[in-house]
Amino acid sequence: MGAPKQKWTSEEEEALRRGVLKHGAGKWRTIQKDPEFSPVLSSRSNIDLKDKWRNLSFSASGLGSRDKIRVPRIKVPSSSPSPSPQLLLLPAPDNVVEASAPEDIAKSPEDDKTHIPKFAMILEALAELKEPNGSDVTTIYNFIEIEKSYKLTDAYAKKMLAPMKDPSQKKDPAKPSKASKNLGLFAAASPALDAAQAAAMKVADAEAKAHIANEHMMEAERIFKMAEETESLLTLATELYDRCSRGEVLTVLQAAHREF
DNA sequence: GTAGGGTTAGGT
């Protein structure tokens, strides 16, 4: 009667997240009893933890936003049979997942953060891969999707391609169809692409190792941060591919200074 | 004890 709703504080939320990282989701009682979190979560029951976690993961997952999946509640006024029954449920295309998280990524305070510490790795890969053979590009995509971290949606991919418009570049009609989102971002094979693939592989591998070393540091914040960096990487790779596909020759040094 | 569905209060 006195406490209509007990909103979760950021401390409680933080404790819950850490608790899940430590004990895993589902071990609510364990988390609740853990001396590390019990002082903060003393007023919360194990069920509360479960419910809160459900809310967190649901809204952070991109789902549950205010988009589709809202089944039109069939209220049926029982008195006004709308003459146009054409609003049965549409299949609702699976796009527009919006990369989720209206928390961090939407704000995007830093536009040009000191670009990619991974750039060195990219160059390394480029140097190693002097021999073009052009191969399956889906590999690059697969690597970007490494298990849990990088889950790029098609919408996200499109988002990534959007800022790539470089006004200083001459409109070359011979431009390859980069809009071929058939499978992922690219759909052709070329030397530059192969190099880009290797670069992505290196980055992905390094990331994966970092993850293993970090145990299960898979927090949403971290994921989004990586997604942003991956976005930069893909942008770079796409640029390289675009230039090379037009017959231009790029050296590693040029790439290093971004003089292309 | 946990998972999932359902209910209700608060906010927009």
Place this chain on the structure above:
DNA sequence: ACCTAACCCTAC
């Protein structure tokens, strides 16, 4: 009026 989040109930 609708949506989200906290709370409640029940089956496993």
